[in-house]
Amino acid sequence: MSIETFDLGNVQIEAIINGTGEIIILIAAGGQDASSFNDFTPLLNKAGYKTVAINRRGFGGSKGSLEDLTLHDLANDIAGVIQMLGGNAVHVLGWAFGNRVARCLAEDHPHLVKTVILLAAGGQVPPEPETSKKIAILGNPNSSSEERLEALRFWLFSPSTDIETVIQVFRGRKTWPKAQQAHNKASQATPLKEWCNGGQAPILVIQGLDDKAAVPENGNILKREYSERVKLVDIENAGHFMIYEQPKEVAQEILSFLSNF
Numbered sequence: 001m002s003i004e005t006f007d008l009g010n011v012q013i014e015a016i017i018n019g020t021g022e023i024i025i026l027i028a029a030g031g032q033d034a035s036s037f038n039d040f041t042p043l044l045n046k047a048g049y050k051t052v053a054i055n056r057r058g059f060g061g062s063k064g065s066l067e068d069l070t071l072h073d074l075a076n077d078i079a080g081v082i083q084m085l086g087g088n089a090v091h092v093l094g095w096a097f098g099n100r101v102a103r104c105l106a107e108d109h110p111h112l113v114k115t116v117i118l119l120a121a122g123g124q125v126p127p128e129p130e131t132s133k134k135i136a137i138l139g140n141p142n143s144s145s146e147e148r149l150e151a152l153r154f155w156l157f158s159p160s161t162d163i164e165t166v167i168q169v170f171r172g173r174k175t176w177p178k179a180q181q182a183h184n185k186a187s188q189a190t191p192l193k194e195w196c197n198g199g200q201a202p203i204l205v206i207q208g209l210d211d212k213a214a215v216p217e218n219g220n221i222l223k224r225e226y227s228e229r230v231k232l233v234d235i236e237n238a239g240h241f242m243i244y245e246q247p248k249e250v251a252q253e254i255l256s257f258l259s260n261f
Contacts, residue, residue, distance in 0.1 A: 003015070005061060018041050019044070023090040025092045026052065026093045028097075040247050057077055069185065071186055099118040118198075121214060124221055155212055233253045
């Protein structure tokens with residue numbers, strides 16, 4: 001493993017790099033940094049792929065202005081990294097919030113994107129009201145640690161996932177609230193039509209059937225609208241954080257898809 005920083009001028013983007021072979025760029029979920037892929041990327045490295053897990057600006061060691069951003073700015077950061085890696089088209093994986101950046105990248109820089117892999121492809125269909133109520137528990141300073149833990153489990157995991165897995169995932173995890181808030185605003189500032197198509201690249205959508213944050217109808221819409229270039233895979237007993245719940249199955253679906261390119 002190596003940690004490299006790509007100097008793009010006004011922005012410096014840090015990435016965790018593993019393996020050799022064809023490049024897969026990985027873009028993490030909203031509040032997560034690149035290290036959230038650490039247990040998952042070896043499954044791709046063993047199959048002969050080089051993984052480049054990105055810290056979006058403001059996360060980890062990545063630096064850059066957080067003012068007045070759009071998804072286009074975040075996509076441009078990653079395009080700059082790809083250019084510095086040689087400028088050849090690469091596979092791009094976006095998980096949760098990262099799926100929005102991945103699709104925007106493919107829309108804005110189609111020559112740099114070979115395929116798009118979306119895990120938890122939210123953005124078009126909002127969560128159910130009950131999910132929003134659970135999320136509110138996390139923002140309530142009077143909520144107990146037990147209430148917060150159960151809310152996280154409800155929001156991000158399948159009911160079949162044991163509470164110990166939830167605890168393990170979040171134990172010692174750093175948070176980047178300022179960057180997360182800025183990136184959420186970036187998404188809100190970017191019209192859906194400017195990123196949701198994901199360019200013209202082939203797309204793999206993997207969604208957990210128990211995902212309450214990016215409900216499965218999001219992936220169903222993509223499949224209906226772009227049936228010829230979208231492959232849709234439903235994973236049972238998996239929620240928004242599927243890479244921790246069903247890592248081997250998710251990786252196998254990715255590798256099967258990539259074997260066609």
